[in-house]
Amino acid sequence: MxxxxxxxxxxxxxxxxxxxxxxxxxxxxxxxxxxxxxxxxxxxxxxxxxxxxxxxxxxxxxxxxxxxxxxxxxxxxxxxxxxxxxxxxxxxxxxxxxxxxxxxxxxxxxxxxxQFAETPQDPELRERLQRIADSEGNEALHRQLEAIDPITAKRLHPNDVKRVIRAIEIYEVTGYKMAEFQHxxxxxxxxxxxxxxxxxxxxxxxxxxxxxxxxxxxxxxxxxxxxxxxxxxxxxxxxxxxxxxxxxxxxxxxxxxxxxxxxxxxxxxxxxxxxxxxxxxxxxxxxxxxxxxxxxxxxxxxxxxxxxxxxxxxxxx
Missing domain, CATH: 3.40.50.300 (P-loop containing nucleotide triphosphate hydrolases)
Known part of the structure; x- marks a missing residue:
C-alpha cells in the first residue's frame, strides 16, 4: 500500500x-x-x-x-x-x-x-439570469436559487452572483442540484x-x-x-x-x-x-x-x- x-x-x-x-x-x-x-x-x-x-x-x-x-x-x-x-x-x-x-x-x-462532475452549460440562460441580477438585484436571483436548491443557497452569498448563476444553471439544465455534482x-x-x-x-x-x-x-x-x-x-x-x-x-x-x-x-x-x-x-x-x-x-x-x-x-x- x-x-x-x-x-x-x-x-x-x-x-x-x-x-x-x-x-x-x-x-x-x-x-x-x-x-x-x-x-x-x-x-x-x-x-x-x-x-x-x-x-x-x-x-x-x-x-x-x-x-x-x-x-x-x-x-x-x-x-x-x-x-x-x-x-x-x-x-x-x-x-x-x-x-x-x-x-x-x-x-x-x-x-x-x-469530485466535480462535468455539467452542460447554457450561455443564453446565464445571460438571462445575469439580467435578473442587474435589474432586480442579487437578492432576487439568490431567492430563485433558494427555491430550487436551499442547501447551495445557504452556502453561497447573494453577492457571489457567478456561482449563484452556475448553481441555477446546473439545476435548470440537468434537473440535479449542485451538491449532487460534488462528491x-x-x-x-x-x-x-x-x-x-x-x-x-x-x-x-x-x-x-x-x-x-x-x-x-x-x-x-x-x-x-x-x-x-x-x-x-x-x-x-x-x-x-x-x-x-x-x-x-x-x-x-x-x-x-x-x-x-x-x-x-x-x-x-x-x-x-x-x-x-x-x-x-x-x-x-x-x-x-x-x-x-x-x-x-x-x-x-x-x-x-x-x-x-x-x-x-x-x-x-
Whole structure:
C-alpha cells in the first residue's frame, strides 16, 4: 500500500493570525506554503487580499499567489488540480506542505477529494439570469436559487452572483442540484493534520477593523483606482472581492470614503462569521484560541509537539 502524502492545513477566519503562525511552522518543519485563498491568486491585488509580504515570501516558498490576472477565470476545480499537484511535488522534495487560508470550499475540495462532475452549460440562460441580477438585484436571483436548491443557497452569498448563476444553471439544465455534482470523500486521502485558529468575537472584530484601516493607510484606494484605470470591469469576480467592491462606488463619486470603509469592515466581519461556520463542520480540525497574545507561544509549542509526533519521520526534525 502506498504511503499517504503529508499535508498540514491552517484555517480560520480572516485576521485571526494564520499567516504569522504558518511562517513560524513552515520555518520549523522545512515547509512550503500553498495559499488557500481564492483572491490571492490575482496579480495586482495585493493590499486588499492581505498577501504575505515579498520579504515573508522570500523566507518560505509560497505557491498559488500572483498566478493569474484579475480578468482571468479561476475556479475551485482549478485550485484543486494545482494544489494536489503541488502537494505531491513538495512531498517529493521531502518538505512539508502547508495549505493556509480561509476559503473553505477550496481547502475542503483538496483535503477531502471533491469530485466535480462535468455539467452542460447554457450561455443564453446565464445571460438571462445575469439580467435578473442587474435589474432586480442579487437578492432576487439568490431567492430563485433558494427555491430550487436551499442547501447551495445557504452556502453561497447573494453577492457571489457567478456561482449563484452556475448553481441555477446546473439545476435548470440537468434537473440535479449542485451538491449532487460534488462528491466529498469520507476520509482524507492525505496524512492530514488540520489546525483551526479562533478568537473571541469582539477581539476578532476589533482586529478586522484595524486591518481594514491599515489597508486604507497602505494604499488600498489607489490599488483599486489603478485596476479601474487599467480597464478591469467592476463586475469581474476579482473586482467583487472584499475591499474592492466597496471602494468602486467611492471612486465613482457615489458614496463617501467613510461609508465605503465602514461597509468593508461590516462585510468582512460577516465574512469571518461565515468562514467559522464552514470550518466548524469539519470534525478533523483541532482548534486553538488566539485571543490572548501572551498565549501564542504556548499555542505554537503545542502545535509543534503535535506535528513532531505525527511527522517524526520527516528529515531534519
Amino acid at each position: 502506498d504511503k499517504k502524502e503529508k499535508l498540514v492545513v491552517i484555517v480560520g477566519p480572516t485576521a485571526v493570525g494564520k499567516t504569522a503562525l504558518s511562517l513560524q511552522l513552515a520555518a520549523r518543519f522545512h515547509g512550503e506554503i500553498i495559499s488557500g485563498d481564492s483572491m490571492q491568486v490575482y496579480r495586482k491585488m495585493d493590499i486588499g487580499t492581505a498577501k504575505a509580504t515579498p520579504e515573508e515570501r522570500s523566507l518560505i516558498p509560497h505557491h498559488l499567489i500572483d498566478i493569474i490576472d484579475p480578468d482571468q477565470d479561476y475556479s475551485v476545480a482549478s485550485f484543486q488540480a494545482m494544489a494536489v499537484r503541488l502537494i505531491s511535488e513538495i512531498n517529493q522534495r521531502q518538505r512539508l506542505p502547508f495549505i493556509v487560508g480561509g476559503t473553505g470550499l477550496y481547502i475542503e475540495s483538496v483535503t477531502h477529494q471533491f 466529498r470523500a469520507k476520509y482524507s486521502p492525505y496524512d492530514l493534520y488540520m489546525i483551526g485558529l479562533t478568537m473571541d468575537r469582539d477581539k476578532l472584530y476589533e482586529r478586522i477593523n484595524q486591518r481594514v484601516e491599515l489597508m486604507i493607510e497602505s494604499g488600498l484606494v489607489e490599488e483599486v483606482r489603478q485596476l479601474l484605470d487599467q480597464g478591469y470591469d467592476p463586475s469581474l469576480v476579482s473586482m467583487q472581492g472584499l475591499g474592492y467592491k466597496e471602494l468602486i462606488p467611492y471612486l465613482y463619486g457615489e458614496i463617501t470614503l467613510e461609508r465605503a470603509v465602514n461597509e468593508i469592515k461590516q462585510r468582512t466581519r460577516h465574512f469571518a462569521k461565515r468562514q467559522l461556520s464552514w470550518f466548524r463542520r469539519m470534525t478533523e480540525i483541532e482548534w486553538f484560541d488566539m485571543t490572548d497574545p501572551a498565549g501564542h507561544d504556548e499555542v505554537l509549542q503545542t502545535i509543534t509537539e503535535r506535528l513532531e509526533g505525527k511527522f517524526h519521520q520527516m528529515p531534519n526534525i
